Every structure is written in structure tokens, then in C-alpha cells.
Amino acid sequence: xxxxxxxxxxxxxxxxxxxxxxxxxxxxxxxxxxxxxxxxxxxxxxxxxxxxxxxxxxxxxxxxxxxxxxxxxxxxxxxxxxxxxxxxxxxxxxxxxxxxxxxxxxxxxxxxxxxxxxxxxxxxxxxxxxxxxxxxxxxxxxxxxxxxxxxxxxxxxxxxxxxxxxxxxxxxxxxxxxxxxxxxxxxxxxxxxxxxxxxxxxxxxxxxxxxxxxxxxxxxxxxxxxxxxxxxxxxxxxxxxxxxxxxxxxxxxxxxxxxxxxxxxxxxxxxxxxxxxxxxxxxxxx
Amino acid sequence: xxxxxxxxxxxxxxxxxxxxxxxxxxxxxxxxxxxxxxxxxxxxxxxxxxxxxxxxxxxxxxxxxxxxxxxxxxxxxxxxxxxxxxxxxxxxxxxxxxxxxxxxxxxxxxxxxxxxxxxxxxxxxxxxxxxxxxxxxxxxxxxxxxxxxxxxxxxxxxxxxxxxxxxxxxxxxxxxxxxxxxxxxxxxxxxxxxxxxxxxxxxxxxxxxxxxxxxxxxxxxxxxxxxxxxxxxxxxxxxxxxxxxxxxxxxxxxxxxxxxxxxxxxxxxxxxxxxxxxxxxxxxxx
Numbered sequence: 001x002x003x004x005x006x007x008x009x010x011x012x013x014x015x016x017x018x019x020x021x022x023x024x025x026x027x028x029x030x031x032x033x034x035x036x037x038x039x040x041x042x043x044x045x046x047x048x049x050x051x052x053x054x055x056x057x058x059x060x061x062x063x064x065x066x067x068x069x070x071x072x073x074x075x076x077x078x079x080x081x082x083x084x085x086x087x088x089x090x091x092x093x094x095x096x097x098x099x100x101x102x103x104x105x106x107x108x109x110x111x112x113x114x115x116x117x118x119x120x121x122x123x124x125x126x127x128x129x130x131x132x133x134x135x136x137x138x139x140x141x142x143x144x145x146x147x148x149x150x151x152x153x154x155x156x157x158x159x160x161x162x163x164x165x166x167x168x169x170x171x172x173x174x175x176x177x178x179x180x181x182x183x184x185x186x187x188x189x190x191x192x193x194x195x196x197x198x199x200x201x202x203x204x205x206x207x208x209x210x211x212x213x214x215x216x217x218x219x220x221x222x223x224x225x226x227x228x229x230x231x232x233x234x235x236x237x238x239x240x241x242x243x244x245x246x247x248x249x250x251x252x253x254x255x256x257x258x259x260x261x262x263x264x265x266x267x268x269x270x271x272x273x274x275x276x277x278x279x280x281x282x283x284x285x286x
Numbered sequence: 287x288x289x290x291x292x293x294x295x296x297x298x299x300x301x302x303x304x305x306x307x308x309x310x311x312x313x314x315x316x317x318x319x320x321x322x323x324x325x326x327x328x329x330x331x332x333x334x335x336x337x338x339x340x341x342x343x344x345x346x347x348x349x350x351x352x353x354x355x356x357x358x359x360x361x362x363x364x365x366x367x368x369x370x371x372x373x374x375x376x377x378x379x380x381x382x383x384x385x386x387x388x389x390x391x392x393x394x395x396x397x398x399x400x401x402x403x404x405x406x407x408x409x410x411x412x413x414x415x416x417x418x419x420x421x422x423x424x425x426x427x428x429x430x431x432x433x434x435x436x437x438x439x440x441x442x443x444x445x446x447x448x449x450x451x452x453x454x455x456x457x458x459x460x461x462x463x464x465x466x467x468x469x470x471x472x473x474x475x476x477x478x479x480x481x482x483x484x485x486x487x488x489x490x491x492x493x494x495x496x497x498x499x500x501x502x503x504x505x506x507x508x509x510x511x512x513x514x515x516x517x518x519x520x521x522x523x524x525x526x527x528x529x530x531x532x533x534x535x536x537x538x539x540x541x542x543x544x545x546x547x548x549x550x551x552x553x554x555x556x557x558x559x560x561x562x563x564x565x566x567x568x569x570x571x572x
Contacts (some may be wrong), residue, residue, distance in 0.1 A: 004465075018305065019303065019305035020305070090451050227483045232483065232515075266560060268555075269554075274546065275552070276546045
């Protein structure tokens with residue numbers, strides 16, 4: 001018998017592209033209060049976590065994602081001390097955040113506790129930072145949690161699922177307004193923001209960049225390669241009131257050791273988009 | 287009824303990842319003397335060309351591939367006049383090569399005439415350069431054709447299929463030796479060379495970079511995003527006796543108009559690899 005995991009089309013059943021991952025064994029498959037959660041042992045990518053049928057991470061390529069969503073804002077900020085992480089229940093972002101010695105507190109708002117407990121069990125190399133005493137756990141709605149803060153965070157990272165289901169609210173303008181308020185003037189806000197290479201995602205990103213110029217004078221859009229995501233890449237918005245993503249100076253900061261994907265050269269290169277995408281999104285280097 | 291085109295695993299049936307493209311209609315499906323050729327009308331990517339069950343191009347993302355395999359060497363060379371294109375029977379590389387006014391002759395060695403005639407019929411926007419009087423058509427084995435030349439070409443582009451079947455020979459050291467001989471001292475040689483993000487391809491590329499340092503003092507490896515290829519990207523080797531891919535100066539050359547993907551910024555950024563890939567391949571900026 002052969003088991004294949006088919007990626008569920010995210011936006012509609014009419015989508016014209018999909019992929020499948022060969023599976024050895026199903027390790028978990030159950031309904032949490034928020035979504036269907038499954039963990040598989042795959043043939044080529046190690047263990048795989050899916051939420052509502054969509055691949056969230058594989059052991060093989062999770063550093064591509066976690067290093068780039070984390071170290072780009074953390075290296076661009078001169079002294080990141082107070083961090084807010086929304087989503088990312090697997091703990092991968094927290095693990096990377098804690099590699100920066102300036103960090104004093106990490107607020108971790110994940111709505112679904114079952115994701116965290118499952119990842120502590122099956123992905124110890126990813127969730128290893130969650131027991132660090134600097135991490136403040138809150139199993140709560142990230143939007144409501146953010147509203148309690150004003151002028152507080154140096155770096156905010158939103159590691160969400162796609163903008164359908166529980167994460168839909170994290171792509172609304174009102175949420176970006178709340179984040180802006182919770183950030184310090186020099187703060188940086190990075191969120192998972194689909195990709196430009198796959199048509200259906202492209203339209204979602206275009207909508208984001210319609211309202212972002214009203215909120216943040218500095219806007220960048222950068223990407224990383226993740227073979228097990230649709231179109232093979234995933235991108236992030238880089239938003240700030242004070243730091244220009246296109247004039248990044250690493251200064252005397254040292255890069256965390258042992259990284260697989262991130263380097264200061266990759267940091268810069270990842271903001272260079274194909275011409276059609278650079279033309280379509282109102283990033284601030286235009 | 288639903289039609290889905292499943293990408294055939296390239297290296298073995300045990301590969302743990304595959305993808306599928308939703309199809310409206312099969313337009314061609316026949317055996318040439320060299321391979322199985324098919325053309326489909328897809329739901330999201332326009333028309334799709336496959337050889338031996340592997341997607342070669344889609345109308346939607348072919349500029350990502352053709353612009354990057356072509357304009358990177360053409361812009362890096364100060365005055366490309368004599369060009370050799372091996373493979374690429376769809377004509378996409380030729381179309382892009384002819385956008386450079388310095389070009390005087392384009393030798394086009396494609397082993398399978400059926401690919402050319404089929405693309406002239408179904409992909410007129412891609413094959414449109416093939417009737418240009420500067421194009422010298424040779425339906426022949428690219429290896430044998432190359433051996434006739436010495437110190438002749440400014441730019442050589444090998445637009446091959448994967449290193450199984452008819453294109454296997456184009457990944458052997460002896461072929462790279464022949465190309466080197468056929469190139470002028472300032473010549474640049476770019477070839478399709480799989481990708482680094484998908485495990486099975488990574489090993490193929492590593493083998494290439496074991497013998498390349500013996501042949502070319504200047505070696506680069508760069509990539510482009512193609513959603514309908516495995517892992518969503520495809521990379522190219524950039525080899526030269528005289529031009530350093532990492533010290534590229536566009537000088538006074540003008541970029542062809544109307545491009546979708548290529549820009550001088552993207553040219554530079556595309557050579558920046560994830561740390562694990564930069565460490566594994568002996569590119570010359572190490």
C-alpha cells in the first residue's frame with residue numbers, strides 16, 4: 001500500500017495545482033477546538049505537520065522558513081529586547097528568536113494549545129525553546145492579546161496559517177493597525193504573507209499592499225524557498241515605522257551560529273523580487 | 287470528469303514528492319524518435335509542454351525560466367555576437383537571445399525536430415524567434431555539433447531536460463570539456479542544472495561541482511522561481527574562463543524592454559544561495 005498526502009487547495013477546489021508527499025506512517029490525526037491537526041512520517045522530508053490538510057512544516061525544510069521569518073527582523077533591529085510571536089505553535093520562531101542574546105522577553109500568543117503540546121511531543125528539535133524562562137505563554141487570540149499593548153515591542157512576528165479559517169483575521173487591516181500601536185517607534189513587524197509566484201496567492205498579497213502604505217512608511221516584501229509549500233516559496237511582509245528594510249546595515253551584530261539558510265547576503269537578496277512582483281506591490285524602495 | 291497531469295518522478299519511483307496540474311484538454315500526445323511529447327491546456331498555467339511526462343514549460347511561468355537562463359549570460363558578456371543554444375526546442379531561449387542587438391549568429395542545436403514543429407504550432411509566442419535569419423538550425427546531437435568548434439562562441443546556453451534519457455550526456459564532464467574548447471576566452475557558458483532545494487536534485491548538482499573546478503576558474507550557480515518545477519525553483523551553472531559571475535558590472539548596456547522577471551538587481555540576487563548550498567558547491571566566490 002502507498003500513502004500519499006495531498007495538499008488541500010487553500011483558496012478553492014478549482015485551483016489548478018496541487019502536490020503530494022509520500023508518507024510512511026500517520027502519527028497523529030485529530031480535531032482540536034480550532035482545526036484538524038495531523039503529523040506524518042514522510043519518505044523524504046522527515047516528519048510533517050499539517051493543519052486542516054495544509055502542510056505547515058517538514059523537518060527537512062523548516063529551517064528555511066524559521067530562520068528567514070525570524071533573523072531578518074532580528075538582525076535588522078539594532079537591539080531587539082521585547083518580542084511578540086503570534087501563531088507558530090510549533091516553537092520554531094521562538095527557537096530562532098532566543099539565539100539573539102539581546103532578547104529579554106518573548107510573548108507567545110498561540111490560539112491552539114493542541115499544536116504546542118503535539119509539537120513538544122513529535123518535534124523536540126523545533127519546540128526546544130518553549131521552556132525557556134523568557135517565554136511568556138498565552139493560549140489566546142493574537143489580535144485581542146496585541147490590543148493590550150502600546151509602544152511596547154521591538155519585534156513582532158506573525159507566523160500564521162493561510163488567510164482562511166482561524167488566521168483570516170490576521171490579514172485584516174484592523175489587525176495591522178493594532179500591531180502598529182503595540183510596536184515601539186523603531187519596531188519591526190514581519191508576517192507570513194503567502195507568495196507572488198502562484199497566481200491565487202499573488203492576488204491576496206496585492207490586496208495587502210493596497211492598505212499597507214497608509215500604515216507603514218517602510219515596507220518590504222521578501223521570500224524564502226520552501227519546497228513543500230505551494231509554488232516552492234513563501235514570502236513575508238517587513239513593516240516598520242523607523243527601519244528601512246532596503247538600507248539594512250548589520251553593523252557589529254554577530255549572526256547566530258549553525259544556521260542552514262540565513263546569511264547577511266541572503267538577507268539582502270531575499271528582498272529582490274521578480275520585476276512583475278516588484279511592480280505590483282508598493283514596497284518602499286520604489 | 288477531472289483531468290490532472292501528474293509529474294513523473296524524475297530520478298526514481300521512490301521519490302517522496304510530486305505534483306499535479308489540473309488540465310482542461312489534451313492537445314497533443316505522441317512519441318517522437320526521442321521521447322514522449324504532450325501539450326495540454328491547463329486551468330491555471332495556460333498551455334503546458336511535457337517531455338516523457340515531465341513539465342518543460344507552461345505559458346504562465348516560462349518567462350521566469352527563459353529570461354533568467356538567457357539574460358544573465360547575455361548581460362554579463364560585454365559584446366555577445368556568436369551564440370550557441372543546445373536544446374530548448376520550444377524557442378524561448380532564442381526569443382530572448384535575439385533581444386540583444388549585438389547578436390550576429392545563433393547556432394541552434396536541438397536533437398528532436400518534433401519539439402520544434404509542435405511548439406511552432408502551439409506556442410507561437412515562445413517560438414517566434416525561430417524564423418529570424420540569424421538563427422542557424424541544426425537538428426542534431428548538441429555534443430557532436432559542439433565538437434566542430436574551437437574558440438568560437440561568446441555565449442553558450444544549454445537548455446536541456448533533466449539528466450536522464452536524451453539529456454544525460456549533457457551533464458557529463460566530457461561535454462563540459464567540449465564546450466570549453468568551443469568558447470572564446472571571454473565566453474560564458476550557462477546550463478540548466480536542477481536545483482538545490484530538493485534533496486534528489488541536490489546530489490546531482492554536488493556531483494557537477496566536483497569536476498567543474500578543474501575546468502573553469504569562474505563558477506557561479508544561480509536560480510529562478512518556476513512554480514511548476516519540482517521544489518518551485520530551477521538553477522543554472524554560470525561557467526567562464528574570463529568573466530567573474532560575482533563581479534558583474536552592467537556598464538552602459540541597456541536591459542531589453544518588457545521583461546517580466548529579469549532585472550539587474552535580480553541578476554545579482556539570484557546568485558545568493560542558502561548557506562547550506564553555498565557551502566556545498568565550490569562556486570568561485572568562496
